[in-house]
Amino acid sequence: MSVDYVIELFREMLTTALVIVMPLLGTAMFVGVVVSLIQAVTSIQEQTLSFVPKLFIVTAVMMFTAFWMVEVILTFTVEMFNRMSTMAGG
Numbered sequence: 001m002s003v004d005y006v007i008e009l010f011r012e013m014l015t016t017a018l019v020i021v022m023p024l025l026g027t028a029m030f031v032g033v034v035v036s037l038i039q040a041v042t043s044i045q046e047q048t049l050s051f052v053p054k055l056f057i058v059t060a061v062m063m064f065t066a067f068w069m070v071e072v073i074l075t076f077t078v079e080m081f082n083r084m085s086t087m088a089g090g
Contacts, residue, residue: 020072023061035049
């Protein structure tokens with residue numbers, strides 16, 4: 001197993017992780033910006049006001065994308081198991 005092969009596997013792992021996490025992070029960031037703008041316009045300084053909408057909306061996005069996330073993770077896992085024979089040198 002060469003260094004280039006390990007780097008390629010690590011790159012694929014990071015890419016898969018980013019693809020899975022980006023819908024959740026993007027949603028949380030968007031909701032956070034919108035709530036912050038609303039707080040700035042209305043001069044409301046309540047800390048929990050930014051947390052509760054993010055919690056509900058990220059949970060909803062997670063429910064809608066859960067099957068897709070599992071599919072991506074399973075595809076990556078099956079691919080890694082299929083590559084194990086070449087990683088072991090067999």
